[in-house]
Structures are given as structure tokens and as C-alpha cells.
Amino acid sequence: xxxxxxxxxxxxxxxxxxxxxxxxxxxxVSVSLLFTLTVLTxxxxxxxxxxxxxxxxxxxxxxxxxxxxxxxWELTSPEPGVVQAWALGLLGKDAPLPPPSAVVVGVRGxxxxxxxxxxxxxxxxxxxxxxxxxxxxSNRYDTERVDGDVHAVAWRHGAYDCVAxxxxxTVAHWLSALR
Numbered sequence: 001x002x003x004x005x006x007x008x009x010x011x012x013x014x015x016x017x018x019x020x021x022x023x024x025x026x027x028x029v030s031v032s033l034l035f036t037l038t039v040l041t042x043x044x045x046x047x048x049x050x051x052x053x054x055x056x057x058x059x060x061x062x063x064x065x066x067x068x069x070x071x072x073w074e075l076t077s078p079e080p081g082v083v084q085a086w087a088l089g090l091l092g093k094d095a096p097l098p099p100p101s102a103v104v105v106g107v108r109g110x111x112x113x114x115x116x117x118x119x120x121x122x123x124x125x126x127x128x129x130x131x132x133x134x135x136x137x138s139n140r141y142d143t144e145r146v147d148g149d150v151h152a153v154a155w156r157h158g159a160y161d162c163v164a165x166x167x168x169x170t171v172a173h174w175l176s177a178l179r
Contacts, residue, residue: 054113056143058134058163059154061112063147065119066130066165073106073121083107083120090118091133096157098122098131101177113137124174129166131178136161155179 065071075086083104087095090109098104098120105121105128117134136159145152152165153175166174 056145056154057113058117058132058161059143059145059152061110061117062130062132062154062163062165063145063150063152065110065132066128066150066152071106071108071119071121074108076106078104078107080104087118087133090116091135091160094158096133096160096162099177102129124166124177125170127166127170127174129164129174129178132163132165133160135159 075082078086080100083097086107087097095118101124103123105123107121108119110117110119112132112134115134115137117132120131120133122129122131136156142156143154146168149168150165151168151171152163153171154161154163156162164175164178
């Protein structure tokens with residue numbers, strides 16, 4: 001059996017057929033492997049470049065909002081019933097709210113990772129605490145971070161991820177009041 005190139009013009013009448021040897025098998029495989037690796041590497045680099053890591057974004061947001069001097073509350077010093085109605089409208093049923101012992105300074109709805117979150121400013125004793133709550137995105141969510149004089153703690157409560165940020169010096173006091 002002879003292999004004939006498809007792209008070449010056929011022999012003129014009376015001439016012998018033009019026969020070329022087939023491409024070596026290892027060359028075909030190496031070109032295919034090189035192409036596949038190039039595409040895969042390009043895809044992985046593009047994904048990591050375009051989509052930033054989203055580890056502990058809610059925790060970082062709570063620390064930043066805690067440092068904000070003028071948070072621009074939607075409601076200032078609301079009553080507990082008003083806070084419950086506001087949270088129901090923002091997050092839906094069974095949203096974990098701060099305990100009644102905490103004095104609510106203000107509430108505000110914000111966007112974190114293109115999803116609604118409740119930002120609540122609290123006074124627990126003499127400590128100013130920032131509480132952030134959002135529908136859960138991950139499977140497991142318990143972590144802590146100390147950023148200077150601010151201590152932030154994240155935990156899962158039912159279908160919600162909750163984060164509290166407050167003074168590092170009195171973390172045991174205000175955290176026990178929230179959890």
C-alpha cells in the first residue's frame with residue numbers, strides 16, 4: 001500500500017506517482033502533547049489572572065468596615081423590632097441577629113462578592129463591634145484574624161456566615177456576648 005499526499009497535484013499522465021513517507025509517530029504525538037500543554041497552561045494562567053482568590057473576603061470586609069470612621073448607616077439607633085424587619089427584608093428568614101444585650105448603633109446593607117450582606121454596628125458594654133452577616137458561600141467557615149488592634153472572628157450559623165470585628169484587648173468579652 002502506498003501513501004499519497006492529498007494536497008499535491010497528481011502525476012501527469014505517464015509519470016510515476018509521487019509517494020512521500022508518513023510522518024513519524026513520535027513527531028505527531030509530541031506536537032499534540034505540546035499543543036495540549038500550551039492550551040492547559042494558558043487556561044490556568046487566565047483563570048488565576050482574571051478571577052482573584054476569594055479566601056476570607058467577608059473577614060477582610062469586616063475589618064475594613066470596623067476601621068471606617070463614618071460608615072453611613074441606613075438606620076441609626078434602630079429598635080430591635082426594626083432591626084429584625086430590616087434583616088428580614090435584606091437577608092430573608094432566620095438571619096442571625098445580634099443578641100438583645102448588644103446596643104445597635106446602626107445598620108446598613110452592603111455588597112460583598114456581588115451578594116447582599118448585613119452590616120451592623122454594635123456597642124457591647126464599652127466595646128464598639130462591627131457585625132457582618134451573609135448567606136453562606138462555603139462549606140466550612142471558622143477562622144480568626146488579628147490586624148493590629150482589631151480582632152476579627154468568622155463562624156457559621158445555620159445557612160449564614162457571620163463575622164464580628166472588635167478591639168483585640170477585649171475580644172473574650174464581646175465575642176462571648178455575640179456567640
